[in-house]
Amino acid sequence: MINALYGALESGLIYAIMALGVYLTFRILDFPDLTVDGSFVTGGAVASILMVNGTSPFLATLAGGGAGFIAGCITGVLHTKGKINPLLAGILMMIALWSINLRIMGRPNIPLLNESTLFTQGKEFWQSMPVDQWLMAPFNWLGITAFAPSTFFVIISVGVLVILFKKLLDWFLHTEAGLALRATGDNARMVKSLSANTNQHIIIGLGISNAFVAISGALIVQYNGFADVGLGIGMIIVGLASVIIGEGLFGKSSIARTTLAVVLGAIAYRLILSVALQLEFVSASDLKLITALIVTGALVVPTWWKQWRDKQERVKKQKELTKTLEQERGKDVAAASTD
Template identity: 45%
Template sequence: MSQIAFLGAIEVGLVFALVAFGVFLSFRILDFPDLTVDGSFPLGGAVCATLITFGWNPWLATLAAITAGAMAGSVTAWLNVRLKILHLLASILTMMALYSINLRIMGKPNVALLGEPTVLSVFDTLGVKYYYAAPIGFAIVVTAVAGLLLFFLKSELGLAMRAAGANPHMAKAQGINTGFMIIVGMALSNGLVALAGALFAQSTGNADITMGVGVILVGLASVIGGEALLTPRTILLALLGCIIGSILYRLAVAAALNTDFLGLQAQDLNLITAALVAMAIVLPTAKRAVFKPTGRPQA
């Protein structure tokens, strides 16, 4: 694997670490299977790219993308909490609606950002080479987001959200508004996914209507793979697992595509993704089987 391919894998892995954070919030904290991310990821890219081409500051465009993603997550939660639609079906409905909304926002299937300013443009003024700029910039963003998430999940509101996801009946008995917690958590989750989409669009130089296909699988692979490597006894370890799992996933994909004897090509990406997700799901079970403590023989 070349240095450029390696740095590119790190760059994309850091972007998808934000997706993994969002999936961790919905699946692990709220116990809410959410497919909205396949729509909120391109939503973030569509909003950000369109606003940048309209002359917006890229930082404000990125903030608008986060807001749009949070609104999409809130819609999914509202459908489930208020209209009592099954969470999985509610997320599918929102994801389907977002496909048309994204096309409306962009006005066409894709929007190019060639020659437009992005959040990475600051590194050009500092003389940092382009293939170092994105990994450095995204590493700063991921670290900041992880710190804010850690602080939030240990706050009173975060603890209430964790309680609502772990045992909603007990949380209600303690006076916690579980419906409100679900709406806030889903808004935060999809806001993070939209942030990832906005950064991805600025990194690749375009936003495309199909850029969200399979994002949920990548997020799940990152979360489950990270949990297999780092037993998430604390929130900090869980967040670190999301980052490490995402980066290792992208490195595995890059290595597979750059290994000549395997004969894999770019069109095999979904096949590689499915195989890696299956491995990530099986790995924790295999790990427990290998390291299962043996009992002492009875006297």
């Protein structure tokens, strides 16, 4: 159970990079981009085939991100130049990428267990330092070693990486180009009248978004130890779930706050999922159903919660008013009329 939760935390952090990409298109550009399902695998496919052929894992991961960037840009061109509806442009790219990913990989599954990956390389370096022992000390001291993870390596290293990506996105969205990108999603007509090329913004925005997604995919295949062509199925829903859960739980008052919320949302989603899978009557095949339930819940619960609170408020005020009315005009007048 404990190991499963730490596993969820680790993969949640890796998926957080993908969620940041989805946030960029879904919220900032107001473009529901389904390319994600394909570009996630593209990142993993490019990275793994390069690593199998001896490229350094770092460069392979970067190349994966680059491939995602190109995929996103193509979706953008389909939409802006080809005037294809955003959803359809994304779906077209998604199914095209399925075949392209198979071409890149050459087979549906590439094992990476014997390859040198970012994680195997990083781990060697990590173990040369006594950081794990320091971090383990409080657990030993409290006598709860059973609650400690076997290593903090992935959590710390990917955690730092995620913060880096979050900061990068925050910074970009506050630059002049970033402002124009945000305005494109907010009021396209206005940005055009302020001499900004909205088409270009949409294309580049989709490119950056899918680069994030593909890097996340490249990291996941290295973390899992294999690349699979089916890895990206439903990925857009995972991304949306992260964004929606994050915003619901942790707020969205500013850009920096929202990106943090998205990262935490990605982790929260993985944790909820892993807890649900621990239940006896739930089998692994129920995963998609649980995802659907989580997203529905995240969408519906805040609305209902607000409605319920507003109603409580209303009822309270009504009670006070009827009380005064009762004193002034008597019980019969004050009684609420119902059907």
